[in-house]
Every structure is written in structure tokens, then in C-alpha cells.
Amino acid sequence: MKVDRETLQKIAHLARLEVRPEEEQPMIDSLNEVLTWMEQLNAVDTTGVEPLTHLSAERNVLREDVVGEQLPRGNALKNAPAKDDTYFQVPKVIE
């Protein structure tokens, strides 16, 4: 499995990252290098093996339905790059 330019651009878009033209080839090369190396895994026989989705043995970790501490709006907005005193703001989203 090789990463080509088109795949790279699709992946970059999915991840909302830009890959500048001069970065493309080095990025493709380094991704391919690592991917080839990872293809070793195909040599491992995993027939009938359950994928490991959770490393912790905990089950049913649940919260009672009781209101807890909330952030005062001022604190919530504190770190916002763009805001007024009520809302977070982003450039207009066209639907």
C-alpha cells in the first residue's frame, strides 16, 4: 500500500491540514517508509483473534444523573480566540 499525492491530499483534507507543494514529496516518502515497515503486521496470523479495544478491565463506569460544577460563562469564553460576552465566534458558515 503506497501513499500517492492524491491520497495525501485527501487525508490532509480529512485532517484539516495543509501540505504545501514543497512538503508533499518528503511527507509522502516518510509516510511510505513507515507504512512499508508497518506492513510487516500482515505476516502475523490473527485468524479468530478479537481486536483489543479496551486495555482497562473496568466495566459499567457510570455517573448518577446529578448536576455538577459548571463553568461560569466568563471562564468558558476566556480562552476563545473570537467572542463577545455571550457567544464563541467563527467566520460565517455557509450551508
Place this chain on the structure above:
Amino acid sequence: MSVKTYDSLSQIQNDLAVGAVTCRGLVEHYLRRIEENRHLNVFVAVYAEEALRRADEVDARRQEGKAGRLAGMVIGIKDVLSYTGHGVQAGSRILDGFTAQFTATAVQRVIDEDAIVIGRQNCDEFAMGSSNENSAFGPVRNAADTDRVPGGSSGGSAVAVQAGLCLASLGSDTGGSVRQPAAFCGVVGLKPTYARVSRWGLIAYASSFDCIGPITRSVEDAALLLEVMAGPDEFDSTVSRNEVPAYHALLKENRPLRIGYLREGVESEGVDADIRQKTREALDALQALGHTVEPVDFPLLQHVLPTYYILTTAEASSNLSRFDGVRYGYRSPNATDLESLYKKSRTEGFGDEVRRRILLGTFALSASYYDAYYTKAQQVRRLIKDATDALFAGYDLIATPVTPTTAFRIGEKASDPLQMYLADIFTVQANVAGCPAISVPNGTDRTGLPIGFQLMAAPFREADLLSVAGRLRQRQEVPA
């Protein structure tokens, strides 16, 4: 007040008790050390006033006989741990100016026992790296040789302890990020069992691998910090509800154990000769202490790294999606619409290595490749975990070197991602299988660079790890 270099909290507490030193005196001492060693680039921020104020509070509490277990301990926290009212940015520009609105459980618990937080420490960006060269704040330098890396990602945390800038650090370990820098810097680094310590407040890199761990000068301090931090809280849904043993008291334990060592550690040409030699010496020391020491094989070792990289990059690619310039953090001034807001903020805010790993992880998860990479890696992970559990059925501890080389020069490995990845080969297994592991100093190579020795145990068997590591240290009588 001239303060000597302390190796353990117990030494400090003895001196505090007889009035030879005060907490204020300690903080002033460390602040001076930090100032003198700014070239090491360890601290991103120093909380001088706050630390002095807290020192006075702790001194007052001591007079009343109400001091906590960690009174006298001055610590630094890796720049991935949330601490209310303080900046935290995971070594990245993308969180420039961000102020934390809550405190990590692990940090809160040590503060509650009267430890004093003196500052936050430089690290590889989003904990991605093995050399602390991937930080937006520039590389951290190894105090043993300032042209060399300290290891990563908790490089700042390790050098802080190495150079006596604080007594202990809280770092994080996802693939060796506490143990490997500890080895490169000649200090103790502990990775607890996965889920032993709550991850609430730890900036996530790979959620099913991340562990908070202490970096210290002595094994006893590591045991004490673990005891204080460990155990369930109300926020982390994966944290273990298993009872927390009295790790500190259990250090005295001295029963003979069965210790296996990976052959590669003493035989492989890929491991520096000096490291192989030192490893053999440590094994001999263990034998002399009364333990059974035997070689073991782990056939799946070659698959551990690919498994690790697919799964950690996949999880990371998702964990880092929240850094988008919308609610907090860096927003590019070049954004013109929503799409460019995302792309420019993230591209300008993240460093190269982070972007590379996000792309890799996104690729591994994307529809066409999910089964080939992600599912496969999860299956192999289960095989690795099962095989590791099987190994621990026969042995109490597994011993290996920590790294195949000692600290390399800054810039030396940086261009070759593959070589950098290989440097993790001994440490990553513990993260893949969820086991605890400790790195203890094991002498130096012929040029004087520190070497580390690693012991791993079965999940939740930190007590064995710590007691054996402690006795090994005592026997080596490594100077401060």
C-alpha cells in the same frame, strides 16, 4: 541559605525536622538552580512567587504538625498536565495563551499532600518524540552533555531532576516517554500500570497508552508519588478501581523473584556494547540479591513497534481534532472562512512531527485502510498482551536495557523518523501490553553518558518492581 543536593524526600524531611532547611529555603535554592541552568531549556514557565508563597504555607503547616506526606517536595510538571489558572500547551504553539480551567487529578493529589509545584516543563510537542527536539520551545539539553538530547518526550522533566532543578517531576509515558529520558539522564523513571493513575487532566496523545509517571532521583520517591497519585477518581472512566497498595511501605519486601531478561538486551549488535555490558552487570547484581535470573524470548517483539505506531497515531489523530482554533488556542490571522480557519490554524499551530503523525493516523483509520491497519493492529495488540501475560505467568519481572544507545547528539537522529522510532524498541512493549515498568540508572558508558536498566512487571505488580529496583539502587550506590 546554602542547600545541598538532595536525592530523596526522606533526606529533606530529616533536615526539615531538625531545622537545617525550610521549604522556603528549598524553593529559593531550586529557583536559583533553574536560573543558573536556563541554557538547558527545561522550564517553559516558572511559578516563583506562587511556589514561595506555598512554601511558607507548608512551613506553617509543618509547625502545626499538619503537613502532608509530600511536605518538602518541590516538583515540576510536564507541559501536558492541566493546572487551574496556569498555562498548559503540550509544547505546542497551537495552545499559545491557553489557561487551564481545571487541575489534573494526579497534580491535585500531590498538591493536597503539600508538594510544591515550581513550574511546567518543556517536552516534545503533544508528547510525540523521543528526544525533546520536537518542541515549539526548542530542544531541551542533557545536563551530562549539553550537545546531546535528554530523550523524550518528557525531556524537560528528566533534566529537571538530573540537574537538581527540583526533586521530582510528573511526566507522561505513552511509548517510553518517562523511562527513556530517565535513562538518558541517569535518573529514575516509573511508568505505572495503564489505568493505575487517572488520566483526567493529562492532554491526550494516545488514550489507550498514556500513563502519568514520576521521574525522581530515588526509587522511594517514585513509590511515594505513585501511592499518592494512584487510585480512582470521579472523572476517568478507565481508571482502575483496584485497591492501591502501600507502595512506599512495601519497598522493604525482599522475597526472591524469578526474573527473565530479553536475550536481545545482552546479545543484539543493535544495542551498544557498553549498554550490553552494563545490563549484564545489573543482571548479575540481581542474581547476587537472591533472585533467579534467566534469558527469555519474546517472538512478537518485532511486531510491537508497528502495532504501537498504527494505534497511537490513529488515536492521536482523533484526540488532536479538538485543536481547531474555534473555542481556544491559536487561530490563524490568515483565516478567511471556516475551512481556512481550520487548515491554517492547525497547519501553522502544529509542528512537523505532529502533522506527520496526524496524517499517518488519519490514514490508518480511513475507510479503505481501516481493516488492513487499524483492526489488524488491534488484533496483534491482543496477541502481544496475551503473550506478555503468559510471560509473567512464568516470571515476576522481565529485565531489558531501556534504550539501544545512550543520548545522541541534538540533530543527529532528527532527520530519520525510522531510526527515531527504533530507539523505542524496549520501552514500547509495556505500553502496548499495559504493564508497569521502571527505568533505574545503571552506570554510564565509556564517555560518561548515563545508561538505564529496565524492569517490567505484570499489571498492578508495581510493588515488586519498586522493591527490586530499590535494592538494586542501594547495591549500586550511585552517587547523587
Place this chain on the structure above:
Amino acid sequence: MEVLEKYEMVIGLEVHCQLLTATKIFAADSNQFGSEPNTNISVITLGHPGTLPKLNRKAVELAVRMGLACRSTITQYNLFARKNYFYPDLPKGYQLSQDKTPVCVGGEVPVRFRDAGGQTLEKAVRLHHIHLEEDAGKSIHEAGQWDTWLDYNRAGTPLIEMVTDPVIRSGEEAAAYLTEVRRLVRYLDICDGNMEEGSLRCDVNISVRLKGEERLGTKVEVKNMNSIRNVQRAIETEFRRQIEAIETGQPIIQETRMFDAATGQTAGMRVKETMNDYRYFPDPDLSPVVISDEWLAEIRAGMPALPKERYEKLLAHYGLPEYDAALISDARELADYFEAVCTRTANYKAASNWIMGPVKAQTSEKNLREQQFPLPADKLAELINLVDSGQVSFSTASQRMFPVLIEQPEKSAEQVAREQNLLQNSNTDSLLALVDEVLAAWPDKVKEYKKGKKGLLGLFVGEVMKKSKGSADPKLTNELIQKSLAL
């Protein structure tokens, strides 16, 4: 019209219901609707670095409740999954949902509706699954604003998403399905079922094909319908649009279209969305949820009764006729009210009549949802008992006292009757005295009555009523007069 007949529509519905919990699904923020923007949020909701989700037990139980009501299979081993995409109202850059292990699998919702020929059909709409997920925040785009505003109060609200199999074949059927779902969620205290406020939302997936064709046509998703009526309109308009496209040789594009209530049309979105690759994977921060048999039994035992069970109780225990039982059990609030009234009066049929008549007439849909009845249950019972004891007539009670009691809720029924002088004289002795007076005053008419002019009864009753200033019990008066005249 003939052209339309050639085709059939194939519809699947996705209904999102906001759960009636006190807190959000993964954070302890308040789940209250209508609060000031950005006041029901926490570091978890905002996706601050280092935060972790923790699952609300009640959300799981409500989801299971719905599955039990729909006879789904409840999944024992539940995982949550991350659905990854970027949007400003999605704080973490992924939505926590369920992918491979929805909490309820299969199931059905029985519906009744009229088909195109006017025939009433009964059908069980098959469910594909029901899963738990978190809601996103709200984006506010106002005309004239140069930016979009974000309110995260709604981010993290617990949702269940119910997905049907593509078995619906008409707008009527879809409307009937939604009506029944809404009824069920309100009955079971799962959701308040309010489409205008958005606590219940419906997306339509619709394709068309020639009747008799087995292959499915290209599916189009339609969104933005804020009422059941609009869902029906959207289906009908999209059906016509797709047929027209097919008939004129244009391809149906697989896309999402927005329904415009003002024009009644659907429109494709201005910015074409790229096919999203959501990269689902199991969330590592939430531990698996195992629903044991014991827990399932607890949830089942704690469930409010289903509409059918309620209906049967009204028949069996309260002895109501089918018509009454059906009407009263239609809304949980009505059935609850009925039973509350019946704790204070034994005249169940009267309670039913009152509720089906005067009470319902004075209760709007909104009032019903909020359980705001014109009279509290105890007041209504009082009124019923007053009528039963003969102290007032039904017509007096319903036409004169009822409105007054609504206006003056602090008064008791008896108080109002006294104040308005409405209490009937049911004292036989005093009435007899009046009867004697009247009959004595009209000897000629009495003679005519005895000769056979029975219609004069009304005159005598009227005279007694006048003498009693309207307080005489007309029924009793009637009886007494007849008795007297028979002597």
C-alpha cells in the same frame, strides 16, 4: 397523476430524541432547555485538553426503556465509538456515538394510517436499531452578521437515534409513525417529543422506484422539518421531484436536501458536502457497558406502563367502554389525570365523560404536554360528586360552575355553588310543599292532565322551578309531580 402511480416511494426515517435527563450524557452539565447561551457548559463539553467523558446511567436506562417498548433486542456488551468530522458546533472534533454495538437492535413500532385508497391499514414499522449519542451545539447564523455564533448549551445533550428499515411507503405512514413515536416517548418519560423546540427531530431518507421493481433507487436525505405535517409535505414534494427527474432522464444525485417550509420544496445545499469518511473507531476513554439480566429487569420494572397496558387497565379496572379507553389512553397525561380523578370519585364513567368533553375542550396540546389541566383532579372529582349527590345538575355543573372554577381556582366547588345559588333543592319535603302549592294553583290544568294531556307536566315542573327560584331538582320535581297526580 398517472405517472405518479407507476412509482412507489421507499422511505427510512431517522428520529433523534433528546432524553429527559437532568444532565448531559457524558458530563454533569445541566440538560435544561432554554437557558442563557453558554451557561450549561463545562470543560468536558468544550472539549478542553485533558478532559474525559463519563456516561450518565439514566441515559442508558432511558434508551433501554425505548428498546423494551419497541420489543428490540437489548445489546448486552455496549461500546461507544467516535464519529470524526470537523464542524464548529462539535467541540471535540468527533461525536461520541455507537457504531458496531447499538444499545437496541431491531424492534418495531405499530402504526395505523389511511392509505391512498382511504383504507385504514395497520402495520408494524420495523426498526433497524436504536443507539445512544451526544448532540452537538448550536450554530446561529443571522442575516446581516458577518460571522457565526456558537452556543454549546446543547452540546452533549443525550440523544437516542431510532433508525427504521426502509419500509415506509407513504407520507401518511411516516406521519403515523412519528405520531406513535412521539406518543411513546412521552408515555415513557423518555423525551418530551417537541418537534418545534427540537427535542424530537426527524430526517427522511427517500428513494423512488417503479412499482414491482426490487432494486432500490438512489437515496436522498431530507432534513429541516420541524413538524410531523412538514415531514409529510417534504416526503410528498421530494417524491414528485424525484419522479420528475427520472421521467425527464435526469440522474438522482445522492445528497442531502433541506426542506423549506415556506415554499414546500426541497433544495440541495449550496456548498456540496464532500463524502465524509467518519473514521469510526471504538472510543478508548469510555469503558464498555454491560447490561446484565438483573439490570434489564430493574429497568423493565421501573418503566411507566405502555399505552396498550394503560388502555387495558381502563377497560378492565375502570370498566370504561372501548371508545373512552382509547381516547383517554391516547396521551399519558390524560390517563394519569383520569386516574387521579378516580382516586376521589367512584363514578369512573362520569370522570371519563367530563374529561372527554369539557376538560379536553379547554386543554390545548401544549397544556396537555405540561399537564396543565383546567381543573386539578381533586376539584373535578368534587364537581362529579356534587352532581352525583343531586345537589347540582350536570348542565349546571358543566356550563355554569366549570368556567367559574377555572377562573377562581382557590374556591371549592361547593363554595361556588352556594355563592351562585346553584344548589338544587333535593329535599323531598320542601319540594312536595311547592308541588302542592302549584297543583293547588292550577286545578283546571290538573283536571286536563288527568284526562290525558300529559304534556302539561312541563308546565307544572316549570312553575315549581319558578317558585324555587331555579333551585329545585328538575328530575325529582318531575317524579314528585307525577306521583302526586297519579293519586
